[in-house]
Amino acid sequence: MATRAPARARRVKGEALHDGFLRYAGFRWLKIATLFSVVAMVSYMLVDVTPRHNGGSWYGYTMGTIGVILILWLTLLGLRKRAMTRGRWSLKTWTSAHVYLGLSLIVIATLHTGFQMGWNVHTLAYALMMLVILSGIFGITVYATIPSALSNNRAEMTQGQMLDALRAIDRQLHDAAQPLPHDQAALVRQSLDQAPFGGGLVARLSGRYPRCGTARAQTALRHWTGDHPDTGQEPLEKIDALLERKLAMLARLRRHLKLKALLEIWLYVHVPVTFALLAALTAHIVSVFFYW
C-alpha cells in the first residue's frame, strides 16, 4: 500500500532494537564469564599441585592475580558512572560485563583459596567479597523486577507533582477546616502537620506508616460523621472526602518512595563493603608477601 523512500544512512547511535544490560549483545558477557569460569574449574582439576591446592601455589597466584585485577576493575564502575568523558563507551556495556564478570569471581576466588578457610584476614577478604557479590545479586534482582512497578505506580506523575498534589489537598483541607470546632480542627491539623517523608527507614522500605496522621484523623472524624446521614452540606463530609484523596495520594507517594528505596538500598551495602573489601584485600596481600 505504501512504499518508503530509499533507505537512509544507517544509524550508528542508539539502536532501534534495544536490549537491557542483562541481555546485552545476546548475553555476550554471560558467555564470556561462563567460559572463563569453566576454564578455571577444568584447569583446577587438571593441574596437580602438591601437597594440595592453596593460594600460595603458582596456580593459586594466577587465580589470585586475576581476582585482584577483576575486583579493581569492578570497583572502577563507580568512577566510570560519574566521569562523563567523551568516547565510544556505554555504561550499559560496563554494567553488563560488571555483573557477569563479578559473578565469575565466585569461582575464581574460591578456586584461589583452594577451599582453605579460617579465622584470619584472608578469609575476611573472601567473606567481604561474597557479601558484595550477594548484594549485587540482590541488586540485579530489584533492577529486573521493580522498574515496571515504579512506572505503573507513578502513572506519569513525577515525585514533585505528587508532593504538589499533596500540598494542594492540604490547602483545601486547611480552608475547609476553618468552620470546625476546636477539637475537630485539631484532628485535621494532625494531618496537615504530618511530614510526607517522616517515618524513618523501616517505614520507607515497608511502605507501612502505622502512625500516619491522616489515617488517624480520618478514623477519628468518622466518629462524628458515622451516625449522621449524608446531606452533602456538612463541612465534615467535605473533609472526609479530602482526607480520602489525601490518603490515596499518600499511598501512591509511599509506594513510590518504597520502590525507589529498594532500588537504592542495596548500593549502601555494595559500595561501602567494596571499600572494606579493598582494605581487607590490601591487608591480605601485604601479609602474604611480608609475613609468609
Add this chain to the structure above:
Amino acid sequence: MTDRVRIAIVGSGPAGLSAAARAAELGLSHLLIEQTDHLSDTIFKYQKGKHVMATPSQLVLRSDFDFDAGKREAILGRWNEQAAAQNIKVAYNSEVRGVTGTGDPIPGSIQKIVNRKRDGTTETKEIQRLAPPYRLTLADGREIIADAVIMAIGTQGNPNLMRCVGADLPHVQYQLDDPAAYNDEHIFVIGGGDAGLENALGLAADEAQGNVVTVVNRSAEFASAKDANVKALMTAAEAGRLTIMSESTTARIEPGFITLDSRDGEVKLKCDRIIARMGSAAPRAFIESCGIEFTSGDRLASPSLSPVFESTALGIFVIGALAGYPLIKHCMNQGYDVVEFINGNKDLKPADEPILAAKFAALPEQKSVAEWLEFLRSNVSILEGLTPLQMREFMLESAVRAYRAGDVIFEKFDPGSSLFGIANGHALVEVAPGTEVEINHGSIFGEVGLISGRRRGSTVRAGADSIMVEVSRTAALKLMSSNPPAKRAITRISTERQLLQMFGAGLTPQDLSEVLDTAEIQTVKAGQPIIVEGDLGSDIYVIRVGSMIVEKKVGGKNVFLSYLPAGSYVGEMALIAGGPRTATVKATVKSEVIKLNGEAFTRLLAAKPALLERARRDMAARQDVNAFIESRKDSFSTVVDMYSETAKFLVDNGIGEATDVLLIDEHLCVGCDNCEKACADSHEGLSRLDREAGRTYAHLHVPTSCRHCEHPHCMADCPPNAIHRGPDGEVFIDESCIGCGNCQRNCPYGVIRMDSVPPKKPSLLNWMLFGAGPGPGEPSKKWRYNNAVSGVEMPKKAIKCDMCSGIDGGPACVRACPTGAAIRVAPEDFLTVARLHREAI
C-alpha cells in the same frame, strides 16, 4: 492644534529613538511620537532585570545614542538621559491612528488593500495615494503635519481592547509586569491564550499573596494555549487556587465589580482588577492604511522598501523590526541612516557593508559589494525579483562560495537544510553511482533538505569552476514568503526533483512533465486522512512535509501498519493491482503532500517498464506486511494491539514530527537519573532533559527533551536567528541567543529552558576524595548562588538538547544509562513492523 515638523517619527523603540537623535543632531525639526508614557515600550516590557544582548557583535553601532549589552534598566535609563540631553522632542501618550497625504493625488499611485476574511474569500479596497506633506492623526484628535514620516512601530502590535461598558476604567490593564506586586485582590484574567493562563498562574502561584484569581474564557476549551499551560491551569483550579469561567464574556465593568455573561446567565462578581490578555492585532492593517505596500500576503512578509527604506508611499520610511530587522543594533543603525538619507546624504554606506564585504572577500574576482549583489541577483533566477535592500538582507543570512570543478558541495546523507543557487558554472548531482545529472547556471539545488528538513538525498559536485550562493533555511523561507514567484519556482523544481529522486534513475524531467502538470500540493491537517481504506481512487501521494501513518482495519480494530516519513510515496497499490484502497493513510502532524494524478502516472508506468518494476517490488514489500498482520491477527492479537497502541501513543506525542527522540524503557529504568547528570556534566552543568516528566504508555516513556523536529517550531521567531540544524540533524542554539524566550514559548513540547551557566565545579576526583563541590550532575540552586562569581553577570539564555553534537561517542544520556533504558531513535526506525516480528516470535 496642528504642529508642523520636517520629520515625524512614529514609535520610540531603538529605531525611532536613534532616528530622532540623528534629526536633533542635524538640527532638523522633528517630533518623536510615542503612544505610551515612556520610551521604547517593547524593551520597557522585557522582564525586570533582563540582560539585553548586543548582537551581532561584528556589526558596528552607528547612532547618536549608546547601546551595549547590559541590564534592561541600565539601557533604558541611559536612553532617557540622552533623550533629555540631546534635545529630542517627544510627544508621549500619542497614538498615531492614521497617516494621509495632504497634497495632490499622485497619478497612478493606488494602494490596494486585500482583506482576507475568515471564510477564505478576499475583499480588495483601493486608496488613491496623495502627495506629501503628511497629516498624522492621533487618537485624541490632535494632528501633526510632516514632510517625511518614519514608521518605527515595531511588530508587537496593539493589544486587543475590551469593548464592553466600563472598559476604560483604570483597573482594566493589558499587561502584567510583576505578578508578585498584587496582594489580597479579586483579579479577573480575560482570555484563554498562553499569555492569559501564564498571568493567572503567576498571580495564583503564591498562596500567601491571597489573591482570588478567575480566568474568563470565551469558549469551552483552551484551544489556543499550550498543553502544559492548560494542564497547570486545570491542576490549579482543581486545587482551588483559581477559578475558571468558561463560555463567558464580559458584559459590564464597574468600580469594584465585573458582570459576566455566563452559561447560567449574568453574574455580578467582586473585582478589583482586570487583566485583559485577548491577543494583539498585528500592525499590518494600520501600516497598509497609510499607503504602504507589503511584499506579499504572507504573515511573515515585510513592507516593500527602497534601498533608503522608503516605502511605496513617497516620503514614508519604514525601519526597525517592522522593516524585518528585529535586532536592536540593526534598528539603531537604520534610524541613523534613514535620517541621513532624508537629509540628502547619498554616499552613506549601510553599516553592514563590512560584513557583506567580508562574505565576498574570498571570491576569486574583486568587485564592490553592490556589484556582487547585482551579479547574484541577476544570475540566480529565484533572486530576480528582489530589491537591492532585500538583497542586502538576504545576503546577511546567506553565504557565497567559489568551487573548483569536481569539488564536493555536499555528500549524500549529509544533514543540511540550506538551498544552493548557481550564480556561475554548473553542478552535477549523483543520482546513482556513476550517473550524474547536470543542474544549470541560474538554477537551484539542495531544496529537498530545505523542505523536508532531513538528510541530503545525493552527492553534489561542482561541474565547472563555479560560484554558488548557500541560502540558510531561514533566509530561504523568508524569501519564499516575501516573493511569490520565487516560491512558485522553488516549489516546482523541488517537486520535480523529489519525484526524480524517489522513482530512481532512468527518468528525465521530460518524462515527468505530464505528471507534474497535473500535480497538486495539498496541505493536510493532523489526523486527516489522504487515503481511506475501501475507497476507490488511484492517485498517488508523495509526502513532502510532515509524516503519515498507515492503518488497516483488522477484525474491527485499527491496526497500525507503518510510519511514513517525508520523502515517501503512497497509493501505488490500488494503481497497480487495481481495486479499492487497502488501508487508510493519515497525517500525524500538519503535512504537505503532492497529489499525482493516477491516470497520468499510469501512462508514465506504461512508458517506463523499469519504473513499473520498481513500484511492483515496493508494493510486494507492503503486501508482505499486510499479510503478516493478517496472519497474526488471531494468535498474536494482543501483540499487534500493543504495537498499534504504542505507535499511536508515540505519534500523539509528537514523534510524528521528530527526527530523533529520546525514549526511556520503563521496564529497565531504575530512576538513577544518571542520564540527566551526564547531560549536565557534558554541557556546562545544565541538564537539557527532564527524565521523570513526560508521557508514558505501556512502559515506554517520552521524557521532556528535544525531538529535533523535522520543522522546528522553536526556529520560527528567533530575532538573532540563533537556532540551526547542525551537521548530525540536531537542532541547536548557538551563542548568539539573546534570551528573549520566544523559542521557549514556541516549542509545543516544553523542552527549552531559560537559564544561565552555573559556576565551574571542582573536579570529579576532588569530589570523590575530599567531597569538594556538589558532585556529578546539575548543581543545586543554592550551591550556584553561593558559588557565583561576584560581579560577573551570567545572562539567561535558551538551553536545549543539541544531541551532544561535537562530543565523541554521541549522546551522553544514552551512554550514561547503566541499564540500557535510555535510547535515542529515529521514528522511522522505531515504528517498523520489524519490531513486531521480533516481539511476536
